[in-house]
Amino acid sequence: MGLLGKTIGVAPIGCSVVAHQFMNVDMCEAAHGRAPAVASGIRRVHPERVVFTYQGDGDLASIGMGEIVHAAARGEKFTTFFINNGIYGMTGGQMAPTTLIGQRSTTSVDGRTREQAGMPLKICELLATLDGPDYIERVSLDSPAHIRAAKKAVRKAFEYQLAGKGFTFVELLSTCPTNWGLTPPEAMKRMREEVAAYYPLGVYKDTGKEAE
Amino acid sequence: MAKRFKVIFDRERCKGCELCRSFCPKQIIAMDTQVNAKGYCPAMITDQESCIGCQSCATVCPDCAIEIYQLEEGEA
Amino acid sequence: MSEKVLMKGNEAFAEAVIRGGVRFYFGYPITPQSEIPEFMSRELPKRGGKFLQAESELGAINMAYGCGAAGGNGFISSSSPGIALMQEGMSFLCGAEVPVTLLNVSRGGPGIGSIQPGQADYNQVTRGGGNGDYRIPVFAPASIQEAVDILYEAPGIADKYRNPVMVLADGLMGQMMEPVVLPEPRHAFTSEEIPAAKPWAISGSEKGERSVVKSLRLQPEVLEAHVEHLYEKYAEMEKELERVECENLEGAEVVFVAFGTMARLAREAMEMLEAQGIKAGMIRPISLWPYPYKAFDGIDFNTTKAVISVELSMGQMLQDINLGVKGRVPVRLIHRVGGMLPTSLEVVEKTKKIYKRHAARQHQLLSRLHPRRRTPHHHGDAG
Numbered sequence: 182m183g184l185l186g187k188t189i190g191v192a193p194i195g196c197s198v199v200a201h202q203f204m205n206v207d208m209c210e211a212a213h214g215r216a217p218a219v220a221s222g223i224r225r226v227h228p229e230r231v232v233f234t235y236q237g238d239g240d241l242a243s244i245g246m247g248e249i250v251h252a253a254a255r256g257e258k259f260t261t262f263f264i265n266n267g268i269y270g271m272t273g274g275q276m277a278p279t280t281l282i283g284q285r286s287t288t289s290v291d292g293r294t295r296e297q298a299g300m301p302l303k304i305c306e307l308l309a310t311l312d313g314p315d316y317i318e319r320v321s322l323d324s325p326a327h328i329r330a331a332k333k334a335v336r337k338a339f340e341y342q343l344a345g346k347g348f349t350f351v352e353l354l355s356t357c358p359t360n361w362g363l364t365p366p367e368a369m370k371r372m373r374e375e376v377a378a379y380y381p382l383g384v385y386k387d388t389g390k391e392a393e
Numbered sequence: 394m395a396k397r398f399k400v401i402f403d404r405e406r407c408k409g410c411e412l413c414r415s416f417c418p419k420q421i422i423a424m425d426t427q428v429n430a431k432g433y434c435p436a437m438i439t440d441q442e443s444c445i446g447c448q449s450c451a452t453v454c455p456d457c458a459i460e461i462y463q464l465e466e467g468e469a
Numbered sequence: 470m471s472e473k474v475l476m477k478g479n480e481a482f483a484e485a486v487i488r489g490g491v492r493f494y495f496g497y498p499i500t501p502q503s504e505i506p507e508f509m510s511r512e513l514p515k516r517g518g519k520f521l522q523a524e525s526e527l528g529a530i531n532m533a534y535g536c537g538a539a540g541g542n543g544f545i546s547s548s549s550p551g552i553a554l555m556q557e558g559m560s561f562l563c564g565a566e567v568p569v570t571l572l573n574v575s576r577g578g579p580g581i582g583s584i585q586p587g588q589a590d591y592n593q594v595t596r597g598g599g600n601g602d603y604r605i606p607v608f609a610p611a612s613i614q615e616a617v618d619i620l621y622e623a624p625g626i627a628d629k630y631r632n633p634v635m636v637l638a639d640g641l642m643g644q645m646m647e648p649v650v651l652p653e654p655r656h657a658f659t660s661e662e663i664p665a666a667k668p669w670a671i672s673g674s675e676k677g678e679r680s681v682v683k684s685l686r687l688q689p690e691v692l693e694a695h696v697e698h699l700y701e702k703y704a705e706m707e708k709e710l711e712r713v714e715c716e717n718l719e720g721a722e723v724v725f726v727a728f729g730t731m732a733r734l735a736r737e738a739m740e741m742l743e744a745q746g747i748k749a750g751m752i753r754p755i756s757l758w759p760y761p762y763k764a765f766d767g768i769d770f771n772t773t774k775a776v777i778s779v780e781l782s783m784g785q786m787l788q789d790i791n792l793g794v795k796g797r798v799p800v801r802l803i804h805r806v807g808g809m810l811p812t813s814l815e816v817v818e819k820t821k822k823i824y825k826r827h828a829a830r831q832h833q834l835l836s837r838l839h840p841r842r843r844t845p846h847h848h849g850d851a852g
Binding site: 186187188189191192198199201205206207208209210211212215218219220221222223224225226227228229230231232247248250251 | 493495519521523524525527528529531532533534535536537538539540541543557558561565660663671672673674675679680681682683684685
């Protein structure tokens, strides 16, 4: 897309704190959960650049819920990639806000229960209630076909940003074989069968399509 | 004549997660019995000629360790 | 062309940072500084800047972090509990070496405390509440003019050291009106100028090497080297940013130490004491970090009976004063808290009590130590 020399990224706290080592663009780290606020600040200084945040489920859906909701509501002109694997990876497999009912973690050893920890958060559905965002889609990285669909969603989010639209959001269901205690192929299977059942894939908001 | 492909695995980059093997529609990927420098059994192709170039293996590879080339006629 | 105008403190502060080169404001409403975001929301768009009301103080400090990392000159104002919420951000700003100008129009605490003036943020701003080894220069002006001058200079200091800079005022200063001379507006970098002016900033431009602004350093030896580097910077700041005003130290019988509005009150008390035959001097720290410890060597220890801190806190500055005085003379405290302000008369009366007690004690001490040297001269000295 030719964005390499004109893009600024924000890495979160979590497994992807070192995202700046893997993406060859100008990047900064944000405090835990604050990436949308940091990106809002960057956006004020460089209105003509492409800006994105890359955040996990603990970062975005737990500690950073205030920042993401308000950035979305403001229709901030940046893209958030939300990597949802339903677990705290970096700290060693604790329960996340998106951990499914029944799923084991190091802080829910017998599986998450509604009584003890409440229900998992559905972020796409929640953000889609706002008028600020222009594009919200949930994709899954569970198979070659779905990975190709995810690439299309990523591209579309950037295209919307380049076209001057407001907030764009792509949730990517992702595995964490290590902390799920499964082999990578088993983790992919669980994601297809169990995770996507609770977090349905699809486009939750698309103002470009609505306008057509 | 049917298109022919060559699949190259970066042995040292591979961590043996077996995702490529599980998604290969032709079932022509296997895990090596020899470990790489990091101690993983890397993926390898067992039947190059049967590859249909679908790129499923390269798409799912989390470590970008697979490259696929389409062969010209007569190329090996 | 410098102009003299009558301005309310909070609006003068805001005007001064804009003239100092700030073009981005991030804040969250909190008493007693809400005139600042109000002023910024009106003025910044007119001057090519941007105003953004954050969802919280956490949002505000991190927006300023993004702005500073991207090369912009950002400004944040808040008050004590809001500043407390921003402490995490300050640690990140220092660790990642991101400049920002901060203004704390402080109020009473702990907790939600009160909205009345207070100085109980002394430890919060000089010691910090964030994690890790870091320092933030803090300036405590005593007049609106001094605040204007420091706020005008602050964005430049922040840029020079790539570090946050804080100005500490209080609700009293924010609300009062004084005539001020406003300095000439300084050039503010445009987004096109940033890649050349601040090559370290994440400007998303093709400038050769890419920029990464971060505070994570997982390898111990790398983090150690980084912290050492930060402390070399802080040593430079200690040399260059220390500011203090000393008055009447020669021959003074008591020396006040006070900053901000309490220094104004202490000055009134000095004059009243002088009229009553007690010579009082004052050390007024303008920079609270770096603290002007050396200024205390200028105290006339032959004449001074006590050093008195006048504070709107339970004596948070005493530790620094003691480090300056080094036990050479007793250090005492006159304070009010909770938003209560002492009158100058109250300070005078309390000072006289302290003075009499210590003058008598010094006399007894001298009698015991040097019985043969006891002369009417000493009686007179202590009287």
